[in-house]
Amino acid sequence: MSLVDERQLRVLRELGELGSVTAAAEALRVTPSAISQQLRLLQRSVPVPLTEREGRRLVLTPAGRALADAAIEVETALARARHSVEEFLGRADGRVSVAAFHSAAAAFWPHLVRALSAPGSPRLAFADEDVAQDDFPPLTREYDIVLAHRLDHAAPWPRTVSVTALLHEPLDVALPAGHPLTAKPRLSPRDVADEPWITVHDGFPLMATIEAIAAAADRRLHLAHRINEFAVVAQVVAAGAGIALMPRWTARPHVGVALRPLVGVNARRHIDALHRPERAARTAVRTVLTELRSAAAAISSQAPGDTEPRS
Amino acid sequence: MSLVDERQLRVLRELGELGSVTAAAEALRVTPSAISQQLRLLQRSVPVPLTEREGRRLVLTPAGRALADAAIEVETALARARHSVEEFLGRADGRVSVAAFHSAAAAFWPHLVRALSAPGSPRLAFADEDVAQDDFPPLTREYDIVLAHRLDHAAPWPRTVSVTALLHEPLDVALPAGHPLTAKPRLSPRDVADEPWITVHDGFPLMATIEAIAAAADRRLHLAHRINEFAVVAQVVAAGAGIALMPRWTARPHVGVALRPLVGVNARRHIDALHRPERAARTAVRTVLTELRSAAAAISSQAPGDTEPRS
DNA sequence: AGTGAATATGTAGCAGTACTACAATGTCCC
């Protein structure tokens, strides 16, 4: 019985529905002999007759009809399997996993939640991932979409991932409220080179800008603290432990911290959505990408005084 | 996509569950190379990657997982199909069609209905078929069980059908109440040869006994009427239109009709259940056959004064 | 850093299977 296969079941079913070997053969585009042989093969696995002669035609016995009915289920399941990939790709409400580093997560995810809460929208699965720049692309193996950042002049993303540009965000200098430098509307590398710095850990994107400031000022900076998380950085800056680079749009404003634009070095970061090219074959993933772009537009224009043209 | 077959889906599913080509190969008792080739073949039909490398192992992508899930349904349906014949054979409550000629139907079917009314019993499908003797065996093509009758010396049933003997029923002479012959406890062919006869149509089983009476009495009988249905015969006999042969047990008694045993010719008929041998592979069919046998025992002993040994 | 074990993939050849073409057998209908 275990060598009953789909082909034989299909033949049996056609015979049952069409009522003759010849008709089944035409339907399956083979010779009647092929049908006859498949039936003989199938019969070998079953101890009761599945077919019987009726005059010169061949028809199913009740046992044959029982098996032919089961064959319908097999074909249904196979058809469903054959369409399951398209279904998977086409589902509007599929699960979409989105990873992001902290500041992008805080800025983008609330937008996504609001925009995609209606039934029929993609179901979101968030995960925060604060990793060094090189480690963003590999995350696309695990997540459908990865929000990543890199500095203007850093190495571009590898070509194995697709990139959707979201923000080109200025990095400002964060000063404690009341610090003397807050008097200046914009700061040069020389202005800030002697202050104690709070920076990200080595390997993280913003570090390159810190190094650019040191180079432009021709000084060795004093790296007092290494803190990745901007919410913590803001607290420590406000407490007067040093100054820091902070993103203009995606970090939550802090009353004890003033932001001043930096001139003389290119202090900007790209925030991009990375994904493997084939993941965008899914409708749900494309929906989230579209929503991310419109969230980016909202984010970059949310503080009118701070938008790029005027910085 | 249409060349996705069960084998490829099975391979994909094993890969998904076991997590490596080698493990899937062991599970399916083939070499890893075979697995790899089947996966390549499957991938050819699908426009998005189903698998991806993870270190030195191979794992499913989300699309692959979607297809593997569908593969489970396919295997389930196939397993069900492979067991559907046993299920069909083993079901206690399967449908069993029973054909019978009129007097057997009237005598046996009420027993069957009473005995097999509990839930879980075979579901009965009755059909009355009053045919000539030669036409009983072919009815086994259409019905699971056929109640048929034949006379003692008639040709036996062909060996293509299985026979379950039910009754060996005496045929008595039916006389109008008050007819002079009712005075005799038993009748010889000579006693009845000059009466007007009511017989079945030519070709029907009882006809041979009529001819035997004529031969034994060396007379030509007067065949006044040809009526197959015993209920009608009884009415006409009671009305005085003639005498007739009637089965002792399976014809309903009629107040205007007296039955007298016939001696000197072998006047008995066999009532048998005929079926194709393979139909008895079904539990439900065997249940009905058993019930028919016990019904036969009840019928032949229901009128104690008329049982065979005393006739 | 290097080496060996583990894993997957490619290639060639082999074996089993499903098909076609054709012949034979059986059935229906006039």
Added chain:
DNA sequence: GGGACATTGTAGTACTGCTACATATTCACT
């Protein structure tokens, strides 16, 4: 009884899935 129709059997062919073996890649351990 003859001709058309239908199924089955037989021999040969094409295809497909497998094994064996070689190769490439990754991992773990020293």
